[in-house]
Amino acid sequence: MNSYDLIIVGAGIAGKATALRLARLGLKIVHIAPNFDPGIHCNDDLTWDSRIYALSSSSQQLLSDMNVWAAMDHGRTQIVSDMRIFGDSGQAQDELHFSAYSATVPQLAWIVEASHIERTLDAASQFQGNIQRITDKISDFISTKDAVTVHTESGQSFTAKLLIAADGARSPIREKLQIETPINDYGQTAVVANFECELDHQGTACQWFLENGEILALLPLPNKKLSMVWSAQAAHAEQLQQCNPETLSSAVMAAAFGSVRQRFGTLKVITNPKNFPLRRMKAQRIIAPDQHPRIILIGDAAHVMHPLAGQGLNLGLRDVATLGQLIETKEAFRSIDDPVLLRRYERSRHGDTDALLFTTDQLQKLFASPSGLLKTVRNMGMGLVNRSRFLKRQLIKKALS
Numbered sequence: 001m002n003s004y005d006l007i008i009v010g011a012g013i014a015g016k017a018t019a020l021r022l023a024r025l026g027l028k029i030v031h032i033a034p035n036f037d038p039g040i041h042c043n044d045d046l047t048w049d050s051r052i053y054a055l056s057s058s059s060q061q062l063l064s065d066m067n068v069w070a071a072m073d074h075g076r077t078q079i080v081s082d083m084r085i086f087g088d089s090g091q092a093q094d095e096l097h098f099s100a101y102s103a104t105v106p107q108l109a110w111i112v113e114a115s116h117i118e119r120t121l122d123a124a125s126q127f128q129g130n131i132q133r134i135t136d137k138i139s140d141f142i143s144t145k146d147a148v149t150v151h152t153e154s155g156q157s158f159t160a161k162l163l164i165a166a167d168g169a170r171s172p173i174r175e176k177l178q179i180e181t182p183i184n185d186y187g188q189t190a191v192v193a194n195f196e197c198e199l200d201h202q203g204t205a206c207q208w209f210l211e212n213g214e215i216l217a218l219l220p221l222p223n224k225k226l227s228m229v230w231s232a233q234a235a236h237a238e239q240l241q242q243c244n245p246e247t248l249s250s251a252v253m254a255a256a257f258g259s260v261r262q263r264f265g266t267l268k269v270i271t272n273p274k275n276f277p278l279r280r281m282k283a284q285r286i287i288a289p290d291q292h293p294r295i296i297l298i299g300d301a302a303h304v305m306h307p308l309a310g311q312g313l314n315l316g317l318r319d320v321a322t323l324g325q326l327i328e329t330k331e332a333f334r335s336i337d338d339p340v341l342l343r344r345y346e347r348s349r350h351g352d353t354d355a356l357l358f359t360t361d362q363l364q365k366l367f368a369s370p371s372g373l374l375k376t377v378r379n380m381g382m383g384l385v386n387r388s389r390f391l392k393r394q395l396i397k398k399a400l401s
C-alpha cells in the first residue's frame with residue numbers, strides 16, 4: 001500500500017492547479033486521472049485550441065503565485081480591454097459597455113487556450129518531486145476514521161489523509177458519496193469554434209443576447225482571431241455543428257441583425273466546432289457529509305454554471321486558492337485532515353459560488369423569456385445601467401475579482 005498526504009483525482013485544470021499549489025507546501029501527493037495529456041498541441045499560429053477561457057484577476061494571480069503565468073507563451077494570450085454586451089432589440093442604445101480605460105485597470109480579463117494552461121501547469125509540476133502521477137481511473141474508495149484509501153481499475157491502491165475530488169461535473173466521487181446535487185438542464189448546447197476575422201477586434205469581447213433566448217459570445221484572440229461560444233437551443237446547436245465551414249461563418253456573421261459582420265468583417269472558421277451541453281449544478285456539500293470528512297470537492301465536481309459570464313473555471317481556481325491559503329495558514333497543531341479546517345473550506349466557498357450561480361442563472365432566464373414586456377424592460381435596463389457610472393463601477397468591481 002502506497003501512503004501519501006493527499007490523493008487528487010482528476011487532471012483538468014482544477015486538479016492540476018490543486019496538485020501544484022499544495023505540492024508547493026511540501027505535501028506528498030498522488031495525482032490520479034485516466035489521462036493527463038490535454039491532447040491538442042498548439043505551437044504555431046495555424047493551430048489553436050477551440051477550448052478558450054476568459055481568466056479573471058483571481059485566476060491570473062493564482063497562476064502567477066505558482067510561477068505558471070510567467071512561463072506562459074504570451075504571444076498566445078490576449079488581453080481584453082473592452083467588453084460589449086448587447087440586448088436582443090437590435091437597437092444600438094441597448095448596450096452595456098465596460099472598458100479597462102474607464103475602470104483604470106490595464107485589462108478586464110485575459111483570453112487563454114485551455115491546453116496552453118494545462119501544458120504550462122504540466123511543465124511546472126515536473127519540478128515538484130512530491131507529485132506522483134498515476135494514469136488510471138479510480139474504481140472505489142473507502143474513508144475511515146484514520147485514512148482514505150483509493151482503489152484503481154488496474155488494481156493499485158493508495159492511502160492518504162485526504163482525498164480531493166477534482167473529477168469534473170459528473171464526479172464519480174460525489175455520486176458515490178450521494179451528495180445531493182440539483183441539476184438544471186438549460187436545454188442549450190454551447191457550440192465553440194475559432195475564426196479569423198477581417199477587421200481588428202481591438203481586444204474587444206462581445207456578447208449578444210439573441211431574440212430566441214440564445215447567446216453568442218465572441219472573444220478576442222491574438223492576430224485577428226476570435227473564439228466563439230454560441231449557447232444555442234439543442235437542435236440549433238446540432239445544426240450549427242453539422243454546417244460546412246462557409247455556412248457556419250455565414251450564420252455567425254448574420255447573427256444579431258448582421259452586427260457581427262459589421263463589427264468584425266468577414267469571418268473564416270479555423271477550428272472544427274465542438275459541442276458542450278449546458279447545465280447548472282451545485283453540490284449541497286463540498287466536504288464528505290460524515291463525522292470524519294476526509295473527502296472534499298473542487299472545481300466542476302462542486303459547481304457547474306452557464307458559460308455566459310465565463311466564470312466556471314475562475315470559480316474552480318478560487319476553490320484551489322482558498323484551499324491552498326487555508327492549509328498554508330492553518331494552526332500548527334491542526335493536520336490537513338482536521339475537520340475544522342475542512343469545514344472552514346466549505347464555509348468560505350459558499351458565498352462566492354452561490355452569488356455567481358444565482359447571477360448567471362437569473363441572467364440566462366431573463367433573456368430566455370419570450371415575454372414582450374420583459375424584453376422591453378431588460379433592454380431598457382441595459383441602457384440604464386450603461387448610463388449609470390455607479391452601477392457600472394459595482395459590476396466591474398465584481399467582474400474583475
Ligand SMILES: Cc1cc2nc3c(=O)[nH]c(=O)nc-3n(C[C@H](O)[C@H](O)[C@H](O)COP(=O)(O)OP(=O)(O)OC[C@H]3O[C@@H](n4cnc5c(N)ncnc54)[C@H](O)[C@@H]3O)c2cc1C
Pocket residue numbers: 009010011012013014015032033034035052053054055136137138139166167168169172190192229276298299300301307309310311312313314315316
Ligand atoms: C462552452 C464553455 C465555455 C466556458 N468558458 C469559460 C470561461 O471563459 N471562463 C471560465 O472560467 N470558465 C469557463 N467554462 C467553464 C470551464 O470549462 C470549467 O469550469 C472547467 O473546465 C472545469 O475544470 P475541472 O478541472 O473542474 O473539470 P474537468 O476539466 O471536467 O476535469 C475533470 C477531470 O476528472 C477526470 N476524471 C473523471 N472521472 C474520473 C475517474 N473515475 N477517475 C479519475 N479521474 C477521473 C477527467 O478525466 C478529467 O481529467 C466554460 C465552459 C463551457 C462549457
